Amino acid sequence: MADQRLSLPGAHVQGTIDDVGTLLAHTTFVIVDLETTGSRSDGAGITEIGAVKVRGGEVLGEFATLVNPRMPIPPHITLLTGITQAMVATAPDLDAALPAFLEFAALDGDATALVAHNAPFDVGFLKAACGAQGHDWPHPTVVDTLPLARRLVTRDEVRNHKLGTLAGFFGAAEQPTHRALDDARATVGVLHGLLERLGSHEIDTLEELRHFRTPRTSAQRRKRHLADDVPEAPGVYVFTDAKGDTLYVGKSSNLRRRVRSYFTAAETRGRIREMISLVEGVTPIVCATSLEAEVRELRLIAERKPPYNRRSRNPGRAAWLKLTRESYPRLSVVRAVRDDDAPYIGPFRSSREAELAREALHHAIPLRQCTHRFSPSRPISACVLAQLGRCGAPCDGSESPQEYAAHAAAAATAMTDDATPVVEALSGHIARLATDLRYEEAALFRDRRAAFVAGAARSQRLAALAAIPQLVAAQPTGTAWEVHVVRYGRLAGSGMMRRGADPHAFVEALVATAETVFPGPGPSPRATPGEMECVLRWLGSPGIRLIDAASPWTCPVNGAEKHHELTDWQRDSAYD
Template sequence: MADQRLSPPGALVQGTLDELGTPLTHTTFVVVDLETTGSRSDGAGITEIGAVKVRGGEVLGEFGTLVDPRMPIPPHITLLTGITQAMVATAPGLDAALPAFLEFAGLHAEGPAEQDEGPVLVAHNAPFDIGFLKAACARHGHTWPAPTVVDTLPIARRLVTRDEVRNHKLGTLAGFFGVPDLPTHRALDDARATVGVLHGLLERLGSHGVDTLEELRSFRTPRTGAQRRKRHLADDVPEAPGVYVFTDAKGDTLYVGKSSNLRRRVRSYFTAAETRGRIRDMIALVEGVIPIVCGTALEAEVRELRLIAERKPPYNRRSRNPGRAAWLKLTREAYPRLSVVRTVRDDDAPYIGPFRSSREAELAREALHQAIPLRQCTHRFSPARPISACVLAQLGRCGAPCDGSESPARYAEHAAAAEAAMTTDATPVVEALSGHITRLSVELRYEEAALHRDRRAAFVAGAARAQRLAALAAVPQLVAAQPTRPGWEVHVIRYGRLAGSGTMRPGSDPHAYVEALVAAAETVFPGPGPSPRATPGEMECVLRWLGSPGIRLIDTAAPWTCPVNGAEKHRELTDWQRDSAYD
């Protein structure tokens, strides 16, 4: 039936096909994938560009080229993609490859493209690929044409449930949809796989009545009845920064969150923009919202973590059990050994972590064992009561202090080396693991090399985290401020714990304000381990704020420093698999 609209009043006219939107079958999609030397567009380079142009289910063309990034390709990237330095040595630079891609895609750099008429860029986890393309255009003097971008990752999360797939990575979705071209971490192969996933998602979108590009761009899962009925719960929430607490009919906490604008954030839970299944289930139980206004964004972030840890809301997935984190400890005994523990004790032992899982802590322990021949047994022995050595001694991976083959003094040297690697100088362990990775790669033993890479990454991540935390926890008091609207946010941090916060308004006496804030701040005492008086999560929030732009250190009661050769120096080695961030 023809579409009829009133224009002018009283006159019926027939709508045009253009008013109905651009049919997806008539839309040109350019599916793109990049391989890079790292995950940050401001520091890494592009090594390969792959793209497939499709319309109406038909492939119109393909584009693929290696790119010389004009920088070294890290070994872990070569392991992941198979792209070596020799392969890109004769490839064009980005100054030549980028214009060729833009021309293939129909993205002309003279000015912004007409979003509804030009090609639509498609990528899986689009912010990554589009971020690199934008940065490349900026570096090489091209105007980013700002096309319409479709990201298959969030669409897949809405349309493909966890009952159907274990995650929403490209390889998993390609297998689920039966795509013949599986991803291989090569750009053109991955672009072809994304085409198959796109077509699978478009078929599912048809059942939701999504047939045009405009509908695709605004696609949302419809609101539930509970979301419609309970929107009034946000009416009395103030427009201020802070923490919000959803409660049920008994007043028990269901969920805790934070926002710079409490009313706007709480209202979003009752709209179609909220698509998380577990949150929609929670809304059916919600009977009240408790707003907690905070003076600063950092205070809100910290209060959220403390409330989640205290109340353990059933619908919060993260930060509910900070005390269950895994740590790696070098024990204090006659012959120290590495032990994965759940508690940091006041025993003057070195710890690294916390780790995201026990498996990651085990990998870090394996990294240290690979570099330093510490004993791996749990037996108790002494020079006066020797025991038989295990097979590790025969393999040369332990000096066998248990049977007297290695003297206590010699073993103490290994223990000291392990403690130094954990607390001050990670270089020996990193270099030892890197040497193994290089040798195994040359011998084409890639699976073994990947295991060593994982061990190295886990050790560096855990050691860097502990050293950052320990450095802040060693400072009795640190006062810092950041300019904001309408004044300055000021925070007092004691032994790593946020002890006081406030916003100093324009015209206030800064000395008097800071003096009063310090006097009113929470009293905090020192304690053992890298995070004695605050959870690691809280301290990470504080550290992120201290590292943000515009921070001014007002006062510090002790030096705040990290080891010069500490694990932080090698943090780039932990960023080896961007796919892990997809889900």
């Protein structure tokens, strides 16, 4: 495969490393207001829908319709809104008005936000209407101007935060009249006034607006200059304290924008605000590709264990299940993989999950569960498990070394090659328990089966990648190709090749300068499982072209991956 040329198909745009939000100037705001027959969405009906669509301060369109609620309009509602029973008698029903509004709003776009004053009221009615009419609610980003105004406009400036009061304060072109379109137009004026005030809080993206809760701290205001020299490029950033010790490590497709967000009011996490008070420096590390940034972040966190990274809080919590190498092998939960040529499965997120997988194997294969040392020439008394038929009792000579070796070989095969016998044994037992209405016991064995399948599948995927001395792959982006060199599961080299460049020369140079990696023991010998899972996710993403593989990349035909439907556990990122 080394001679395979890189073909250049149509542009493929890859997602960013993390979502830093859409600029507010590029966001389409759909401002909506409803008039209804009452205050509860589960008992009242919609009588009018009004909406205005704006972007960059420009009105893109308006929508207004009366709606026949198919129920009486209470007199006090008519007095408030001026909408009478006669006015809605010939209006469209909700089954016609709602699809028209959803088509106008187009709320399923990432750069679109639904805006309302006291949004839970209007959004509650719209969601209930979608449910009643069989429409999927698009789950848009919702901006509520009421709590936003309470944070940005003080009581010294306005007597209350009602829509009419705010519209007058901001000089909105339209004043609310309790008619849907008029109120939506008034909310547009209020929204624009609030967005102007957000500028002083350095909120300029929709993502920052969504998370805006409280004003910036003094430390956030004082230290914003730390982001000034950070480049607008993809990579990793490292926050350090006065001693130069690492406090936090992160990654982004735009380092400057991401680092800058930590010093705005959008950053409300208590621990991060606490961290900002200690920060004295920011070190940016520009990376060629998003995968390189993701891997570098993992490596730095593992190496430096920064106190404000969640992944650093329990660095040793991953567990493995090992079949020991001794005369009478047994299953043992361990924290690390050793160079002992023993079969391992995992890693598991906790010792409890590893214990469940061990119980699954013990149910299917009668391995000893004791930790005693014995031999044919020095037998010991059998335990109660032998009396229950769950162990052949090699300890007292009831089972010969050859018979026990066959059980150990079956366990090793189930862990590394063919998981079917264990899965079938557990599935049959679960079915029998369910037939006997013993559902709690059946659920326990289901969890054991799921733990075994998840751990075995994970280790088999890792081992398959770790067995390849060198793998080179590429993925097209909008203007270039991401090219990576992976050796024994470790990311050894990364580069961006511009379109039109000589692919053979580029790959040859990248391979020549890639990190030297040697083989090692276990499913993840030269990289952490987390790094290898990142590489595997990238290799499985759309548009990947395999350029070179020094050896076949295969997983067992009857391996645990074949039974992945038996578990709903996260298989791609089951650990930090």
